[in-house]
Structures are given as structure tokens and as C-alpha cells.
Amino acid sequence: MTEIGYWASQEQYSMQQLIDFVKEAEKGGFEATLTSDHFHPWSHTNGRGNFTWVWISAVAERTRKMKFLTGVTAGVYRYNPGIIAQAFASLDVLYPGRIGLGVGSGEAMNEVPLGFDWPSAEIRVERTIEAIQIINNLWNRNRTSNNDSEENNTYEASIDDDGFVTFKGKYFKIKNAKLYTPPATNIPLYMAASGPQAIKAAAKFTDGLITTSKPDQAGEVFDIFDSAAQEVNKDPDSLQKIAKPKVSYSEDYDKAFKACEFWRTTQIDDAFNTNISDPRILEQKAQQEVSDDEQKKSTIIVTSIEDLITPIEKYFHAGFTQIYVHSTSPDEVEFIRLFSKRVLPYFRDR
Numbered sequence: 001m002t003e004i005g006y007w008a009s010q011e012q013y014s015m016q017q018l019i020d021f022v023k024e025a026e027k028g029g030f031e032a033t034l035t036s037d038h039f040h041p042w043s044h045t046n047g048r049g050n051f052t053w054v055w056i057s058a059v060a061e062r063t064r065k066m067k068f069l070t071g072v073t074a075g076v077y078r079y080n081p082g083i084i085a086q087a088f089a090s091l092d093v094l095y096p097g098r099i100g101l102g103v104g105s106g107e108a109m110n111e112v113p114l115g116f117d118w119p120s121a122e123i124r125v126e127r128t129i130e131a132i133q134i135i136n137n138l139w140n141r142n143r144t145s146n147n148d149s150e151e152n153n154t155y156e157a158s159i160d161d162d163g164f165v166t167f168k169g170k171y172f173k174i175k176n177a178k179l180y181t182p183p184a185t186n187i188p189l190y191m192a193a194s195g196p197q198a199i200k201a202a203a204k205f206t207d208g209l210i211t212t213s214k215p216d217q218a219g220e221v222f223d224i225f226d227s228a229a230q231e232v233n234k235d236p237d238s239l240q241k242i243a244k245p246k247v248s249y250s251e252d253y254d255k256a257f258k259a260c261e262f263w264r265t266t267q268i269d270d271a272f273n274t275n276i277s278d279p280r281i282l283e284q285k286a287q288q289e290v291s292d293d294e295q296k297k298s299t300i301i302v303t304s305i306e307d308l309i310t311p312i313e314k315y316f317h318a319g320f321t322q323i324y325v326h327s328t329s330p331d332e333v334e335f336i337r338l339f340s341k342r343v344l345p346y347f348r349d350r
Contacts, residue, residue, distance in 0.1 A: 002316050004347055005032035006336070007071070007244050007326035010050040011041035012262055018050070019059045021332055022066060028340025029348070032067040033059075034102070034244060034324035039078065040109040042265045043286075044279040053087050060095040067098045071210055071244065071324070072192040074106030075131030076124050077116040082174050084131070085138040089183040096184040101135070102210050102242075103128060104192035112277035121273055125198045128191070130155060130169040132205045137165045138179050141186060190242060194272065196224055203228035208240030208321075215318035218243075222319050242322040243315050247300040247308060249329045249338070257292075259330040260299045264290050267298050299328070305338040309346055 006025040008018045022033050035056070041047030056068050075081040084101070092099045105124035112118050137157055155169035164176040191202035192210040202209040203225045213221045218241075226236035246263060250256035264286040268274060276282050300311050308325075315323050329335035 002320075002347070003032060003322045004030070004312070004344060005034055005067075005069075005322060005324040006030045007324045008033050008035040009326070009328070010036045010052050010055065011038050011043075011048055012046070012328070013332075014048060015050045015055050015058070017332075018055065019062055021336060022059050023063060024333055024336045025340070026063050026066045028336055029344050030336075030340070031065065032069065032322075032324070034069050034071040034242070037070045037073045038107075038110050040113055040277065040279050042109070042279065042282065043262050044283045046262065047279055053091070056091060056099070057094065060091070060098060065098070067100065068095075069100035069188070069190070070102045071242075072102035072104035072190075074110060074128075075103050075135070076106045076127045077111040078114050081131035081134040081172060082138060082177055085135040086179055086181070088187055089139065089179050090181055092183040092185055092187050093181055100188040100190065102190045102192060103132060103135075103206075104210070105198065107272055108275045108277040109279065109282070110277075112275070118275045118277070121195060122197065125195070125201060126154070127171045128198070129201050129205060130167075130172045132189070132191070132201075133157060133169075134165070134167050134172060134174060135189065136205075137167065138177065139183055139187065188240075190240060199224045200228035203234070203236075203239065204232045208242060210242045210244075212244070214245075215314040215320075218315075218318040218320065240322055241320045242324065243320045244324045244326045245300060245311065245315065246298060246326045246328060247302065247311075248327065249302050249305055249308070249335050250331070251303050253301065253303050255330045256301045256303065257296065259328050260295055260301070263299070263328060264295055267294050305335075305342050308339070308343055312343070312347070 008022060035052055037052040075084050088099055088101045105128045108118045157167045159165050164178045166176055167174045189206045190208045190210050191206045193199045193202045209225050211221055229236045248256040248259050265282045267290040268286050302308055312323055327335045
């Protein structure tokens with residue numbers, strides 16, 4: 001089953017603006033929202049620093065059926081995985097069946113400002129795997145035993161008859177911890193990944209993969225993902241493959257392109273692994289190193305809303321199961337309304 005959802009940028013808009021956008025999206029027929037979870041924004045100019053967990057509760061209360069998924073929450077430093085498990089269990093109790101958790105290995109901009117060092121990608125992936133195990137154990141849905149894969153040989157985990165969890169890992173430790181307010185439903189858990197080890201971890205330990213790969217790059221990523229899933233006797237077809245293509249719409253092409261400027265920083269070479277944590281420096285670096293042509297290639301810029309149909313189809317044809325449309329259009333409400341009327345029905349009627 002394929003699904004098109006809406007993306008809410010916590011770094012770019014105020015919390016009230018995002019609530020208004022999501023309410024409009026639900027009215028137009030969107031059923032799910034993927035939203036970022038940052039401390040610092042990608043760009044200093046007009047940047048925001050909304051606390052996503054608070055916002056999810058507020059917007060879920062103001063919508064009827066919209067589902068919410070973080071893209072992504074980093075359980076590596078600033079968030080202890082036990083607290084992540086508690087927070088999302090509580091959200092699921094308030095809004096059962098409407099909450100999902102996306103996890104990832106994070107960015108320096110969200111961890112270093114809070115006093116943490118920025119280690120290698122390998123260490124961050126290892127920390128993320130341990131965080132996933134703790135979350136799964138506290139949610140009482142752990143899928144693997146300690147001997148199921150090579151990634152599991154660095155920790156010991158146990159759950160006693162009363163549901164108290166003890167975990168001794170290389171990076172995280174919890175002792176006789178129990179969620180006295182457990183989830184009301186089976187919360188979907190996904191992992192953002194780009195490197196091979198992270199992709200394999202997503203397949204083995206979660207319900208699916210979140211990736212920034214484009215359709216022409218997805219084949220190699222999905223081969224790694226599917227193979228890793230099969231290694232632990234999971235059906236790859238049961239797992240989600242999630243993308244968030246960036247788009248900008250305006251009848252005036254120049255306006256649509258100008259509206260992409262906030263995201264120029266994401267096109268810095270190896271942006272997601274950079275140790276730069278100051279948005280001012282990121283912004284300056286992007287202005288110096290990222291050309292307009294590179295910026296245009298990173299975003300689907302259209303002057304007719306129907307021109308988004310073919311690019312989105314390419315994602316589904318490549319094997320993605322969920323697409324969250326990340327719009328950075330100059331008039332976001334206009335985008336939502338037109339997309340809801342002229343693009344969503346095309347895919348719903350297929």
C-alpha cells in the first residue's frame with residue numbers, strides 16, 4: 001500500500017503556522033504528517049527551534065485523525081532513549097494509533113550546542129542501535145534476542161516478570177526501568193539511514209527505512225535493506241520505505257526558487273555528517289559552496305501543481321511505500337490546497 005503524507009518543518013515555521021498548515025492538510029485529504037525534531041535549525045536567517053514533542057500533542061488535539069511521525073528523533077545524546085520511550089508511549093495513550101517514531105543518528109547542530117562531542121558516524125549508528133533496543137524493550141516489543149545478529153554482541157538486556165528492563169550496553173545503561181504508562185498501541189518505529197551499516201540496522205531492528213535517496217539512487221539502498229531484513233527472517237515487503245522529496249510551487253518560477261534558499265545548507269557536501277553546529281556558519285558555508293544549479297537539482301521546482309505527479313510516481317515506481325511531500329513553497333496554504341485538489345486525487349484513484 002502506498003501513501004502520500006505531508007511534511008512539517010519545525011526549523012522553518014512557527015508552531016502556530018505549522019498547526020494551521022496541518023489542519024489545512026487534513027481538510028484536503030492528507031492522513032499523515034512527518035515532522036522534524038531539531039534543537040537548532042538548518043539556517044540562521046528566519047530559523048525556528050520548536051520543541052517537536054510539545055507541538056505533536058498540540059496539533060494532534062486540534063486535528064481529528066491525522067497521524068504523526070518524527071523525521072527524526074535522535075536517541076544518541078540529548079535524548080535518553082528511556083525518555084523517548086516514555087514520551088511517545090504517553091503521546092500514544094493520548095492519541096492511540098496516531099503516533100509514530102522515526103529515529104536516527106542525528107546531526108551536530110542538535111547535539112553539540114548542548115555540550116556533547118561529535119563522534120564518527122560508526123559510533124552514532126552503534127548508539128542508535130542501542131537506543132532502539134531500549135525503546136523496544138520498554139515498549140515490550142523487542143524483536144531480537146541477544147544472539148540474533150552481530151550488532152547485538154555489545155550489550156546485555158533482560159526483562160523480569162513484572163516488566164522491569166535492565167540494559168547494559170557500550171553506551172547506554174538502564175536499571176530496573178519500567179513504563180508505568182505503556183503505549184496504547186503498537187507504535188511504528190522507523191530509522192533514518194544513508195550508510196550501509198545504518199541501512200542494515202534499520203532493516204533488522206525497526207519497521208522501516210527513512211531515506212533521502214532519490215528514485216535513481218534507491219535501488220542499491222533497497223538491495224542492502226532487503227537483504228538485511230531477510231537475514232533476520234523479516235519479509236522486506238512488510239517494511240516501509242519512506243521518502244521526503246523537497247518541492248516548491250509557484251506560478252512564478254523565480255519566487256518558487258527563492259523560497260528554497262532556507263534549505264541551501266542541506267546541500268553542503270556531507271551535510272548530515274558535518275561537525276558544524278552553528279547555523280550561522282552553516283549558512284555562510286552554503287552560500288559560498290552551494291551553487292544555484294545544485295540548489296535547483298535538490299528541489300522539485302514547478303510552476304504547475306500537476307507537474308508534481310510524474311516525479312512522485314517515480315518514487316513509488318522505485319519501491320518507496322510512503323512519500324511525505326516537503327514543500328518549501330512561497331505560499332504554503334495555497335500549495336496544500338492545490339495539491340489536495342489536483343494531485344492527491346490522482347494517486348487515491350489509482
